[in-house]
Amino acid sequence: MGKDIYETLIKGYTEKQWGRQCAELPAFIIKRLPVRFTFDNNYFKDRYQGVPVGGYNKLSAALLKDIETKTSCDFFADRxxxxxxxxxxxxxxxxxxxxxxxxxxxxYRSLRWETEILDCANYQGSALVNYTEAAVPYTRIIEYKHFEFGAQPQTVISREYPAEWREGAxxxxxxxxxxxxxxxxxxxxxxxxxxxxxxxxxxxxxxxxxxxxxxxxxxxxxxxxxxx
Ligand SMILES: Cc1cc2nc3c(=O)[nH]c(=O)nc-3n(C[C@H](O)[C@H](O)[C@H](O)COP(=O)(O)OP(=O)(O)OC[C@H]3O[C@@H](n4cnc5c(N)ncnc54)[C@H](O)[C@@H]3O)c2cc1C
Missing domain, CATH: 3.40.50.720 (NAD(P)-binding Rossmann-like Domain)
Structure with a gap:
């Protein structure tokens, strides 16, 4: 891939995501990243890409229609x-x-999010922007409205921070x-x-x-x- 691309896009991002030096990580993590010599900037190479209209909740609610469902119960609380x-x-x-x-x-590796409602219609013009440099503590900013082409006057963004996993998290x-x-x-x-x-x-x-x-x-x- 070349040292410049590796150091600009991969090294900082991967090390903050995993909290470990790249040299300590298994090789298959890097193999997950697609490399292509075209102007296609999609992460995935699937022909059709997207999220269900209304989100996955709508999809699971429809699948579970008329099926008795209980949520927020820990299996181990009453095994x-x-x-x-x-x-x-x-x-x-x-x-x-x-x-x-x-x-x-x-x-495991964990994550935490800091979420803000901003008084502007558009913050970053895209659902997801990655921050690959090691100096920025978060790995990406998610701006949800762009998943569904929202036209609301405000916007909600989350900064995603990698975190050590502790029991209970x-x-x-x-x-x-x-x-x-x-x-x-x-x-x-x-x-x-x-x-x-x-x-x-x-x-x-x-x-x-x-x-x-x-x-x-x-x-x-x-x-x-x-x-x-
Ligand atoms: C930050 C993040 C970003 C992602 N982004 C993408 C993406 O852009 N595109 C993509 O395709 N995939 C993405 N994924 C992956 C996607 O979320 C997973 O593939 C999917 O959620 C896995 O489904 P699952 O059923 O295996 O696990 P989960 O969705 O985690 O479901 C497991 C369920 O088991 C329940 N459960 C666990 N323990 C107990 C217990 N003791 N008692 C009762 N219930 C319990 C949990 O509450 C949960 O509902 C992302 C994942 C993460 C973490």
Whole structure:
């Protein structure tokens, strides 16, 4: 890629995002970045890109229509109750917590946001602008209205700051280095033997997924269950 591009776009951003020197990170993190020699500045190369009109909440609400749904309940606050509720369980929480951390705790990278309402119709002209330099403490600014071409007189922006993950905080990104991968593999071995529980998603599989991939995985899982 060349040293100039690496130092301008990659090094500072990656090191603040992960809180580690690039040299300590696994190579596949860098392989996730697309490199192309065209003027296409999209991050993804998919032919069709976007978010559902009205957001993902609308999509999940429609999928769950007429299905009894409870939210804001911690599975571990009353584990026997949830376990006795059905024959199958789809578990999308942290896999190490499911097994009571018996082999040790997996590590994550976390995030925090500072959100502001600004008295202007447009702040940055785009839903997302990345700040790649190490000297700026946040990695990006999100301006939500541009996801849906909003015409409101004000705008809402969030500055996104990478953060160390501590127990009790929301785990965002798995740290798939050698140590955590070895630990995850031990839990995955137990998970494979479970008859009633389907482990799915970024926390249960300790793997970064984009939305399209996680939906695809969920559909594959369903097919797999039907044909079992
Ligand atoms: C900051 C950030 C930005 C992202 N940007 C993009 C993007 O631009 N494009 C893209 O395609 N993807 C993006 N993603 C990825 C996308 O968010 C994930 O692919 C998707 O949310 C993964 O779905 P999931 O079901 O695996 O996990 P989640 O969406 O995290 O769902 C897991 C669910 O399990 C629940 N749960 C966990 N533990 C418990 C418990 N103990 N009891 C009860 N419930 C529990 C959680 O509350 C949550 O609802 C981004 C992710 C992050 C973190």
């Amino acid at each position: 026997p109750y949830w376990e006795n509720l059905s024959d199958k369980i789809v578990y999308t929480g942290e896999i190490d917590r499911y097994y009571d951390y018996k082999f040790g705790k997996l590590e 929301e785990p965002f990104y798995p740290i798939n280095d050698a140590k955590n991968t070895a630990l995850y593999n031990k839990y995955a071995e137990l998970a494979r033997k479970e008859k009633r529980v389907i482990f799915g998603g970024r926390l249960a599989e300790y793997k970064y997924y984009d939305m399209d991939r996680v939906i695809e995985r969920a559909l594959e899982n369903v097919k797999c269950q039907i044909t079992k």
